[in-house]
Amino acid sequence: MACSLSCNVVNLPGMGGIFRLAPSVTVTAEEIEEGLQILDEALEYVLKTTKA
Structure with a gap:
């Protein structure tokens, strides 16, 4: 979680292994x-x- 915050990455629960750009x-x-x-x-x- 800390790494994602430092990289400005948003993690949305319920999306599984999917992320959007x-x-x-x-x-x-x-x-x-x-x-x-x-x-x-x-x-x-x-x-x-x-x-x-």
């Missing part, structure tokens, strides 16, 4: 790249800290 209509390529980098880091963190 909704970038602004005026998003730049650089902002998309930054967002994908954050998502990649978050997924790596989850894979390292959860039990298989």
Whole structure:
């Protein structure tokens, strides 16, 4: 939970393993790249800290 808050990720109970990405209509390529980098880091963190 703390990691998601620090990365500005909202977790909605009842959605299972589903999350949505909704970038602004005026998003730049650089902002998309930054967002994908954050998502990649978050997924790596989850894979390292959860039990298989």
